[in-house]
Amino acid sequence: MLREMPPRDSSVQASTETPSSSSSSSSSIPSSSFSISSFSSSPSSSPPSPLLQYNLVGSLLPPATNSLEQELMVWHPIAYPALMPIVASSLPLEKLLNPRRSDVLSAHLLHDAEPPDSVSPDMRIESRDDNKVNPDFYKKLSHLSPMHVSFLNQVDITSWTSLPIPNQIAVQVIALYLNNDYQVIPLFNMDLFLRDLSRNQPYFCSSLLVSALLGWACQAYTCMHPKAASWSSLFFLDxxxxxxxLGRHESVTLSSMSALQLLCMTSVTHGQDELALSYIRKGLELGKMMGLIDVASVTESAAGWLDGYPDWQRAASYTAWGAFDWALLFALHYHKTEVGIPPAIMMPGDIDLALAAQEGLSIRLPVNVQVFRASCKLWTIFAPVARIYYGQANDIFLNGNPALEYAENIYHELLTWAEELPPNLIRQPGNCHGVLMMHIYYHAVIVDLFRPFLHLTHTSSISLRTFNADHATPRMVYHSSIRQLKRLLLSYRMEFGLEALSVLWQTGVVYVVNATIRDESSSKDEMQFFMHLCLVGLEELSLSFRVFGSITRGVLGMAVRQGAIEQHQVRRARRRLKKIEQHFLLGISSDEIMARWMVDLDLAVTDPIHAQGGKLAEDFDRMSVHETRDDI
Structure with a gap:
């Protein structure tokens, strides 16, 4: 395991569990040579690509490299657990540095009867009979309870849609979504949704919500069924x-608000950013009309009409806080703020705690609910930062003297947030993917909190007031959180299979690849390792989510300009992307992909237009044309 266990008290230095073959000390780590393949093709689709040879000398992420990081590890070990070095020879490089889904994709494209034997067992969850669920299917979805499985087995999808999707495929798509994406950003209450979905009741489910959910969730299923991409487009349009x-009054429902967030998310991954912006605004407008979100006073909130109806309180809390969290994640990637005030209603789980207290009982909320509550608090801290940093007057504020003091105060709020986490939300072996994703978002927020000051000569080297370490500068905070992000990304890649079908872990990939491309402090081998790790992750995402073809091309262009990648690697990656675009995405919409979310995160500070994924992809394509002409 690659997780970090913080100390039981501040006098004990944090430790990390490393793979069993690794040493606890970096001093005895030998140099090792490995053969790895970047963007290797499956045997059934094309000849194997040449192997890239390089040495991984020593260990990945050696001990703290600056005094501030050491101070953070001692005084804030929950946020900054000590990163024990990992011996390179202990890592399964073939698993880490090759796409895990290309064999599955090839099998489906060629209509093979069975997937290749090399496909990882945890990826084989598809049913060979579209009308019969594989008996082992639910066993792989650890976040679904027996009650959830019972509800899913009762679903008749024809009660909700007339589109031609086999019932059990629809059920499996929904189940996969509930196991993966829902655990990170819930947009409705799962228990109430499944109850109504299985019983054909309209209170917490609707045909609009079902279509929006399938439009989103079918994308992650594309590696397991050749028609899933087409189903995504059909349900998205439906x-x-x-x-x-829908009329004005009949549209004002919790289900509609959830559906609009899902439509926004699908618009993003289909590369239709203007549509995404439209849907997120409509969803938040609905929430405001119902008194759920962005209301100025308690008297305007939905607390009044919800009082006395526990199920509706549960449903409203999930819908409102889920939309709020998604709006802030949207802001993180697009640098556009669409929500300012957190919901003025109970947080998820509050009603259950209150009802138990009335009966004199004490209950422990499930881990996924605890993750949701902690995430809501995290995004609440980030909300005012987003308004300031992404607002029209951001340049004026960030160039002013109070800006760094403001960032430092927010940083202390974030450190306090980590210290107040319940024990099972602390990074440790056995965490669910929702916990890891929460910590990825946490460090992404910290990185962006201090990123603007790295580009201002008068603040990049100023020491923060409240830390004792020498050179406690914004740059050192940035580097400390980037190192945590690298370990989190490596852990996610190592430990999760089905969960990696979700698009949400791309935040870690994008942030790490940005830092890696510009990293002048790490060894070349370590830089190459994380570069490959990120590119493989992006390729996997591009197999299911259309927009990642553009994002990957944009990242490749960044890497070329920074000299972080060899030309033969670029050519191989380009060939892989063309195959995905030509074969895997046949039959879906040919609308132009915008990809306006920020991919070059440093450039976004000074030139957000040219930092967008679509612009970077265009630059890479022009670069490729020139290279082709030069070769002729």
Missing amino acids: AQAQWSR
Whole structure:
């Protein structure tokens, strides 16, 4: 395991569990040579690509490299657990540095009867009979309870849609979503949704919500069924049509608000950013009309009409806080703020705690609810930062003297947030992927909190007031959190299979690859390792989510400009992307992909337009054309 266990008290230095073959000390780590393949093709789709040879000398992420990081590890070990070095020879490089889904994709494209034997067992969850669920299917989805499985087995999808998707495929798509994405950003209450979905009841489910959910969730299923990409487009269009037909009054429901967030998310991954912006705004507008979100006073909130109806309180808390969290994650990537005030209603789990207290009982909330509550508090801290940093007057503020003091105060709020986490949300072996994703978002927020000051000569080297370490500068905080992000990304890649079908872990990939491309302090081998790790992650995402073809091309262009990648690696990656675009995405919409979210995060500070994924992809394509002409 690669997780970090913080100390039981501040006098004991944090430790990390490393793979069993690794040493606890970096002093005795030998140099080792490995053969790895970047963007290797599956045997059934094309000849194997040449192997890239390089040495991984010593260990990845050696002990703290600056005094501030050491101070953070001692005084804030929950946020900054000590990163024990990992011996390179202990890592399964073939698993880490090759796409895990290319064999599955090839099998489906060629209509093979069975997937290749090399496919990882945890990826084989598809059913060979579209009308019959594989008996082992639910066993792989650890976040679904027996009650959830019972509800899912009762679902008749034809009660909710007339589109031609086999019932059990639809059920499996929904189940995979609930196991993966829902654990990170819930947009509705799962128990109430499944109850109504299985019983054909309209209170906490609707045909609009079902279509929007399938439009989103079918994308992650594309590696397991050749028609999933087409189903995603069909349900996406169907949900849009349903929404446009709803009248003003009948549209004001919790289900509609959840559906609009899902439509926004699908628009993002389909590369239709203007549509995404439209849907997130409509969803938040609905929430405001219902008194759920962005209301100025308690008297305007939904607390009054919800009082006395526990199920509706549960449903509203999930819908409101889920939309709030998604809006802040949207802001993190697009640098656009659409919400300012957190929901003025109970947090998820509050009603259950209150009802138990009335009966004199004490209950422990499930881990996924605890993750949701902690995430809501995290995004609440980030909300005012987003308004200031991404607002029209951000340049004026960030160039002013109070800006660094403001950032330092927010940083202490974030450190306190980590210290107040319940024990099972602390990074440790056995964490669920929702916990890891929460910590990825946490360090992404910290990195962006201090990123602007790295580009201002008068603040980049100023020491923070409240830390004792020498050179406690914004740059050192940035580097300390980037190192945590690298370890989190490595842990996610090592420990999760099905959960990596979710698009949400791309935040870690994008932030780490940005730092890696510009990292002048790490060894070349370590830089190459994380560069490959990120590119493989992006390729996997591009197999399911259309927009990541553009994002990957943009990242490749950044890497070329920074001299962080060899030309033969670029050519191989380009060939892989073309195959994905030509074969895997046949039959879906040919609309132009915008990809306006920020991919070059440093450039976004000074030139957000040219930092967008689509712009970077265009630059890479022009670069490729020139290279082709030069070769002729």
